[in-house]
Amino acid sequence: xxxxxxxxxxxxxxxxxxxxxxxxxxxxxxxxxxxxxxxxxxxxxxxxxxxxxxxxxxxxxxxxxxxxxxxxxxxxxxxxxxxxxxxxxxxxxxxxxxxxxxxxxxxxxxxxxxxxxxxxxxxxxxxx
Numbered sequence: 001x002x003x004x005x006x007x008x009x010x011x012x013x014x015x016x017x018x019x020x021x022x023x024x025x026x027x028x029x030x031x032x033x034x035x036x037x038x039x040x041x042x043x044x045x046x047x048x049x050x051x052x053x054x055x056x057x058x059x060x061x062x063x064x065x066x067x068x069x070x071x072x073x074x075x076x077x078x079x080x081x082x083x084x085x086x087x088x089x090x091x092x093x094x095x096x097x098x099x100x101x102x103x104x105x106x107x108x109x110x111x112x113x114x115x116x117x118x119x120x121x122x123x124x125x126x127x128x
Contacts, residue, residue: 006031022035044097
């Protein structure tokens, strides 16, 4: 994902979550820096990958993203600022961001297959 798309995605995410803050482009290796109005700071970066193509797959970094943060009012050098949360996808990044900003997860949406009955099949309009 290109940095400008990540920035736009994170900006929309903050808006959706009703979090007042600013999403900025970071300097390498940072992809983005989020500064919430609450005082929390979140750094999102891409781990450096080996340049060599002969490196075994198991030796390459398994995580695509590293998320570090400092909670509002916390002193610099806290555990999550020093040891980032490694994320394999943007879903993991969102989960870490939710934790960093103290946002409740809410009730998950559950989708399940329903039974098809005569009444559900006849509930739509039919061309006659």
